[in-house]
Amino acid sequence: MGGLSNDSVSSRIARILTDAAEQLASIGAGNPRFEAELLLAQALDKPRVYLFAHPRAELTPAENSRFLALLERRLESVPIQYVMGSAQFRDLELNVAPGVLIPRPETELLVDYAWQALERRREKLQGGDSSMPGPWLIDVGVGSGAILLSMMQEERKRCGSSEGSWFQPLGIDLLPTPLTSTGNNAGKARLPRPALMRSDFLSAVTTDAPIAGILSNPPYVSASEMEALPVEIYEYEPHEALFGGVDGMSAIRILLDQAAPYFQQGAFFCCEIGGAQAELVREALDERNLWKWSQILPDLAGKPRVVLIEPDRDPLLP
Ligand SMILES: C[S@@+](CC[C@H](N)C(=O)[O-])C[C@H]1O[C@@H](n2cnc3c(N)ncnc32)[C@H](O)[C@@H]1O
Numbered sequence: 001m002g003g004l005s006n007d008s009v010s011s012r013i014a015r016i017l018t019d020a021a022e023q024l025a026s027i028g029a030g031n032p033r034f035e036a037e038l039l040l041a042q043a044l045d046k047p048r049v050y051l052f053a054h055p056r057a058e059l060t061p062a063e064n065s066r067f068l069a070l071l072e073r074r075l076e077s078v079p080i081q082y083v084m085g086s087a088q089f090r091d092l093e094l095n096v097a098p099g100v101l102i103p104r105p106e107t108e109l110l111v112d113y114a115w116q117a118l119e120r121r122r123e124k125l126q127g128g129d130s131s132m133p134g135p136w137l138i139d140v141g142v143g144s145g146a147i148l149l150s151m152m153q154e155e156r157k158r159c160g161s162s163e164g165s166w167f168q169p170l171g172i173d174l175l176p177t178p179l180t181s182t183g184n185n186a187g188k189a190r191l192p193r194p195a196l197m198r199s200d201f202l203s204a205v206t207t208d209a210p211i212a213g214i215l216s217n218p219p220y221v222s223a224s225e226m227e228a229l230p231v232e233i234y235e236y237e238p239h240e241a242l243f244g245g246v247d248g249m250s251a252i253r254i255l256l257d258q259a260a261p262y263f264q265q266g267a268f269f270c271c272e273i274g275g276a277q278a279e280l281v282r283e284a285l286d287e288r289n290l291w292k293w294s295q296i297l298p299d300l301a302g303k304p305r306v307v308l309i310e311p312d313r314d315p316l317l318p
Pocket of ligand 1: 143173200220
């Protein structure tokens with residue numbers, strides 16, 4: 001009997017991808033074909049390029065059931081990064097699992113702004129006693145470690161892996177799962193394990209050592225924005241990582257208050273904010289007499305998304 005049975009046709013890679021992409025489109029997946037490829041490559045334990053090179057290859061029953069199990073989770077609207085167990089952030093591939101926020105592309109820009117501020121701070125502080133431990137760089141709400149580990153990675157690029165970092169990285173989170181995640185992701189990226197501390201924002205920080213800077217992507221989603229979140233986020237991502245009180249500003253206000261003593265030492269502060277929060281942030285800065293050292297910086301689309309405070313710079317604005 002010539003030809004192929006329906007079963008064998010539908011277990012070929014090209015056909016599986018087409019069918020899965022259609023199903024993923026029906027749940028509103030952002031890039032259904034790409035996601036189908038990611039899931040299938042993971043089920044086959046092969047790089048994505050294998051799929052393009054072998055469109056007519058058939059799956060074994062074991063491969064097929066692995067793929068269907070992954071696809072089923074994604075069709076329940078579990079975010080693709082949780083299904084895959086990893087997320088890309090700048091040069092890092094970070095493990096992510098429920099309980100840890102999936103790092104977002106917009107946060108990558110915060111790292112650029114923070115790195116520039118850290119370089120300016122380093123120039124100011126250099127000349128100090130090099131036998132003393134370096135100043136702390138603190139990431140409040142460290143999550144998967146996306147921001148802090150990226151800063152450590154930039155530092156490794158700057159000074160090479162042989163030299164130690166000039167700053168001491170410290171990751172803080174309210175919850176234990178993100179702290180474990182950051183520690184594991186440091187190992188995965190072959191970076192030294194940063195100091196990790198469970199704390200309600202900065203409240204447990206007591207240090208005589210200077211602080212170079214404070215970084216944060218805090219929870220800043222307002223009550224009304226929470227109600228409008230897609231199922232994928234609302235149902236699966238930790239609300240502690242998202243909800244920032246009625247106007248989304250609670251965490252930002254607390255951080256500004258708790259950071260006040262460190263501003264007096266010249267520490268910089270670099271913090272992500274919501275796209276509609278610039279006015280509220282400016283008010284909060286004004287109330288604390290911080291606006292003269294502050295900038296609200298845009299993302300690539302021109303939206304104000306990062307507040308940067310640099311108290312050891314000459315006042316930036318009248
Ligand atoms: C928006 S997520 C940011 C995660 C990660 N830094 C990133 O950019 O992907 C906010 C993080 O703040 C943590 N968090 C929430 N409330 C906190 C608090 N009161 N003190 C410390 N961390 C807190 C959450 O657990 C979560 O990991």
